[in-house]
Amino acid sequence: MSELTTAARPYARAVFEMAKETDTLTTWSESLSFMGAIAANADVVALLEMPKMAKQTGADAFIKLCDGKLDDKAINLVKTLADNNRIKLFPEISTLFEVLKDEAEGRIEAIVKTANKLTKAEEKSIATALKKRLGREVKLKVSIDKALLGGAIIKAGDLVIDGSIQGRLKKLTTAMAG
Amino acid sequence: MQLNPTEISDLIKKRIDSFETDAEARTEGTIVSIMDGIVRIHGLSDVMSGEMIEFSNGAYGLALNLERDSVGAVVLGDYKGITEGDVAKCTGRILDVPIGPELLGRVVDSLGAPIDGKGPVECQKMGAIERGAPGVIDRKSVDEPMETGIKALDSMVPVGRGQRELIIGDRQTGKTAVAIDAIINQKGKDVKCIYVAIGQKASSVAAVVRKLEEHGAMDYTIVVAANASDPASMQYLAPYAGCAMGEYFRDRGEDALIIYDDLTKQAWAYRQVSLLLRRPPGREAYPGDVFFLHSRLLERSARVNADYVERMTNGEVKGKTGSLTAYPIIETQEGDVSAFVATNVISITDGQIFLDTDLFNSGNRPAIDAGLSVSRVGGSAQTTMIKKLGGGIRLDLAQYRELAAFSQFASDLDEGTRKQLERGERVTALMNQPQYSPLSTAELGITLFAANEGFLDDIAVDKISDFESALLAHLRSDQTEFLDKINASGDYNDDIADEMRGILESFKSSSTW
Numbered sequence: 001m002s003e004l005t006t007a008a009r010p011y012a013r014a015v016f017e018m019a020k021e022t023d024t025l026t027t028w029s030e031s032l033s034f035m036g037a038i039a040a041n042a043d044v045v046a047l048l049e050m051p052k053m054a055k056q057t058g059a060d061a062f063i064k065l066c067d068g069k070l071d072d073k074a075i076n077l078v079k080t081l082a083d084n085n086r087i088k089l090f091p092e093i094s095t096l097f098e099v100l101k102d103e104a105e106g107r108i109e110a111i112v113k114t115a116n117k118l119t120k121a122e123e124k125s126i127a128t129a130l131k132k133r134l135g136r137e138v139k140l141k142v143s144i145d146k147a148l149l150g151g152a153i154i155k156a157g158d159l160v161i162d163g164s165i166q167g168r169l170k171k172l173t174t175a176m177a178g
Numbered sequence: 179m180q181l182n183p184t185e186i187s188d189l190i191k192k193r194i195d196s197f198e199t200d201a202e203a204r205t206e207g208t209i210v211s212i213m214d215g216i217v218r219i220h221g222l223s224d225v226m227s228g229e230m231i232e233f234s235n236g237a238y239g240l241a242l243n244l245e246r247d248s249v250g251a252v253v254l255g256d257y258k259g260i261t262e263g264d265v266a267k268c269t270g271r272i273l274d275v276p277i278g279p280e281l282l283g284r285v286v287d288s289l290g291a292p293i294d295g296k297g298p299v300e301c302q303k304m305g306a307i308e309r310g311a312p313g314v315i316d317r318k319s320v321d322e323p324m325e326t327g328i329k330a331l332d333s334m335v336p337v338g339r340g341q342r343e344l345i346i347g348d349r350q351t352g353k354t355a356v357a358i359d360a361i362i363n364q365k366g367k368d369v370k371c372i373y374v375a376i377g378q379k380a381s382s383v384a385a386v387v388r389k390l391e392e393h394g395a396m397d398y399t400i401v402v403a404a405n406a407s408d409p410a411s412m413q414y415l416a417p418y419a420g421c422a423m424g425e426y427f428r429d430r431g432e433d434a435l436i437i438y439d440d441l442t443k444q445a446w447a448y449r450q451v452s453l454l455l456r457r458p459p460g461r462e463a464y465p466g467d468v469f470f471l472h473s474r475l476l477e478r479s480a481r482v483n484a485d486y487v488e489r490m491t492n493g494e495v496k497g498k499t500g501s502l503t504a505y506p507i508i509e510t511q512e513g514d515v516s517a518f519v520a521t522n523v524i525s526i527t528d529g530q531i532f533l534d535t536d537l538f539n540s541g542n543r544p545a546i547d548a549g550l551s552v553s554r555v556g557g558s559a560q561t562t563m564i565k566k567l568g569g570g571i572r573l574d575l576a577q578y579r580e581l582a583a584f585s586q587f588a589s590d591l592d593e594g595t596r597k598q599l600e601r602g603e604r605v606t607a608l609m610n611q612p613q614y615s616p617l618s619t620a621e622l623g624i625t626l627f628a629a630n631e632g633f634l635d636d637i638a639v640d641k642i643s644d645f646e647s648a649l650l651a652h653l654r655s656d657q658t659e660f661l662d663k664i665n666a667s668g669d670y671n672d673d674i675a676d677e678m679r680g681i682l683e684s685f686k687s688s689s690t691w
Contacts, residue, residue, distance in 0.1 A: 003247075005220075005247045006246065006247050155206075157223070158205040158206060158207065158221045158222060158223040158224065159203060159204075159205055159206075159224075160203070160204055160205070160206045160267070161202070161203045162202055162203075162204075167202075171197075171202075172194075172197055174236065175193055175197050176190065176193055176194075
């Protein structure tokens with residue numbers, strides 16, 4: 001997984017810089033996630049991996065699959081990736097592009113899991129506190145998990161803030177066991 | 179149903195009381211691969227080098243390789259319950275172990291967890307495993323003796339408190355025996371001992387612990403054990419954990435002795451971990467920093483001055499110097515002291531005790547090669563008496579070795595040569611010593627005096643050890659006052675010499691001999 005990220009990074013960065021210059025971040029974002037979804041499909045992967053499949057034939061097949069939804073630049077990207085046998089990297093490129101885009105726009109998505117439903121006021125206070133802590137605009141994605149028993153777990157990127165009762169019980173167990 | 183020691187209600191109540199209920203913020207990552215004890219983690223953006231990472235099965239890992247897209251961590255403990263896709267959390271703690279006097283008498287593993295079944299170790303403090311050594315200004319020169327109780331060592335290769343003395347030799351030459359004798363001799367001398375067993379058989383470590391208990395040495399000793407079946411990461415960390423425990427005593431103005439048995443196996447464990455982390459191999463497949471592995475460990479054994487102790491204890495302890503003496507052990511193959519790790523450690527330490535297989539097999543035990551063994555601190559770490567009396571021993575043995583080839587022609591030699599040969603034989607026989615029978619400074623002094631003044635010259639070589647045991651028995655029963663007097667001061671003058679002469683003459687002429 002980390003090897004794919006290393007391989008995908010130069011492509012994602014190139015696309016990002018180009019999108020930033022031409023101010024087409026949103027279009028590219030949609031394009032990439034679309035292509036990522038297609039490239040992740042098992043049948044497509046099988047097709048591209050076929051030994052006798054020449055690079056450009058594969059690229060053409062992929063472009064046809066996208067059914068006219070790609071602009072010229074996107075088609076060029078597909079052809080470049082095909083040259084280096086990297087079409088299957090599209091999902092990773094899309095993810096990395098989103099990360100770069102969020103960083104540029106100063107936004108981050110936070111997943112909040114609670115045992116009970118949050119009120120609007122509670123959601124707002126969490127969002128403000130997170131914004132202060134992370135220094136970026138926070139977009140909350142709320143979900144319910146009864147197993148937490150109470151409190152909340154907030155995940156933003158790699159950072160995890162565990163204020164749940166389940167988490168505290170786990171800590172108590174470890175502390176008691178010595 | 180059997181309750182274990184942790185289930186006492188008081189303990190449980192204390193634990194619940196001290197439990198902190200704040201929410202914790204930490205970084206998490208996902209395990210990408212786990213192979214041969216090495217875990218690759220994706221994420222963990224805030225991880226520090228050498229930080230402890232917690233896995234979902236409660237085991238800990240150590241982040242050693244911080245790469246661009248992943249973190250290479252080595253598992254400290256059982257990696258059976260860890261699977262790919264599991265979550266790995268940062269703990270914010272750089273690897274540390276419990277330290278303090280509560281560890282004395284216990285057998286623990288490299289992370290400080292007890293393995294002797296005597297309940298938890300209730301330490302108040304934690305000490306970092308990796309710490310910088312005391313600086314140049316914080317040190318004091320070594321001038322106090324660290325007696326091993328072994329005649330050959332205390333007279334010819336004296337070790338001081340704060341010195342590093344390497345014990346090097348082939349397998350089965352008595353390296354561990356020298357170390358254990360040193361520990362046993364520290365009884366009543368207010369020196370805390372730490373025995374670090376790296377990569378040994380669990381049965382050997384159990385035998386060592388039993389022997390220490392028999393001689394009442396476990397009361398002031400900590401045993402840190404990373405046995406052969408423990409993961410390489412634990413074997414690599416064990417010496418550092420032991421050193422952290424020893425530094426606690428050093429920084430409080432007390433004296434401590436630490437024995438690393440042995441550093442060869444630690445180098446092997448480190449080589450294994452480094453190769454699995456894909457670090458480039460160097461000479462003999464060791465990683466490039468194998469010298470640093472040992473140098474940073476041994477530099478922490480030092481004698482520190484009173485100012486440093488005062489600073490480290492925040493003014494609690496004034497006017498006392500602290501020391502941590504180290505006896506690293508290295509095993510050689512076929513006596514090859516020019517092997518890579520052996521030469522590294524020889525250049526780091528302040529001297530070596532070289533144990534020779536031939537000497538061992540011909541019955542000279544401890545099999546110390548007086549020619550190759552050296553202590554770079556030397557005379558400054560000896561009491562006046564031993565320095566005076568022991569000075570001649572080394573010379574006698576060196577001259578004897580030169581002439582030993584002629585011993586077959588003993589009857590054809592001139593008087594002077596024959597006398598030298600006979601003196602050398604007797605001194606060599608005198609240097610033999612059984613295990614677990616340390617000699618105090620006074621007893622050593624009298625024995626050396628006897629050798630120097632010719633009291634042994636008329637005794638047959640094979641009767642020397644009997645003579646010595648009888649002499650020691652006599653001293654310990656009838657001359658305790660005299661022994662105590664010398665042990666207290668360590669001085670030597672003509673009066674004391676005359677007293678010794680008197681004791682020896684009366685002993686020799688008495689019927690006990």
